[in-house]
Amino acid sequence: MVILPRSLRPGTSALSPVDREGLKSVCRSARLMSKVLAAARSGPDIVVALPTHLAVGAGTEWVLTGWDQIENGTWNADTSTISFHLAATEEGAGARHRYPMPEAGRFPVVFRDRVNSTIVFQRHLPTPGGRSGLTVSARRDLATGQLDWRTTLGKGVRMSDPGVRELAEAALTRFRAEYDI
Numbered sequence: 001m002v003i004l005p006r007s008l009r010p011g012t013s014a015l016s017p018v019d020r021e022g023l024k025s026v027c028r029s030a031r032l033m034s035k036v037l038a039a040a041r042s043g044p045d046i047v048v049a050l051p052t053h054l055a056v057g058a059g060t061e062w063v064l065t066g067w068d069q070i071e072n073g074t075w076n077a078d079t080s081t082i083s084f085h086l087a088a089t090e091e092g093a094g095a096r097h098r099y100p101m102p103e104a105g106r107f108p109v110v111f112r113d114r115v116n117s118t119i120v121f122q123r124h125l126p127t128p129g130g131r132s133g134l135t136v137s138a139r140r141d142l143a144t145g146q147l148d149w150r151t152t153l154g155k156g157v158r159m160s161d162p163g164v165r166e167l168a169e170a171a172l173t174r175f176r177a178e179y180d181i
Contacts, residue, residue, distance in 0.1 A: 015039060019046055022060035030064060032143060038110040042099035047082070049110045052142040056099070068118040068139040069094075071152060075108035082108060084115075087139075087150065118142060121179050125171055128163035131156050136171045138179065149176050 015023065015036065027034035027050070037049040048055040053064045065086065071094055073084030080102050086094035101107060121138040132154025138147050151168040159165045 018059050023062055026062040038107040040101040040104045040107040042101050047099050049114055066141055067114045068141045070115050127157055134168055136175050
């Protein structure tokens, strides 16, 4: 039996020493744990699952995204690609990201677990007019413990549609009063 070095095993953390030190430095600056739960290469970048954040980058250049900011994501086994949308902000819809990972290993499972661990409350509501509806959710920031209540509109639904804004505001108020921890 041949045992490959850890850096060559598919799906294990293949961070070079430079990548590892760069990630540790960024995490120290942000006062975050730098423990790697899973990592996978995606082109020139490395996508890393940390306990509280998703990190994407290489060397000394890294972007950290809280797991609670990932609205939804999917793993496509046929294309070995993970895709996700970030939560919408005041400026508009959240950005969409796609990372092909030929050797993803357990990254997709860890990704799903980390995103799901932020969901404290989630309820789908139909909207007037019978469209795809909206979702009210409370998401926990895994670094601070703070809850963020939000509404996510389904495909084709706009806040300007008749009755949607009123439904969203009433649902947020009701669920926050009922479930806020």
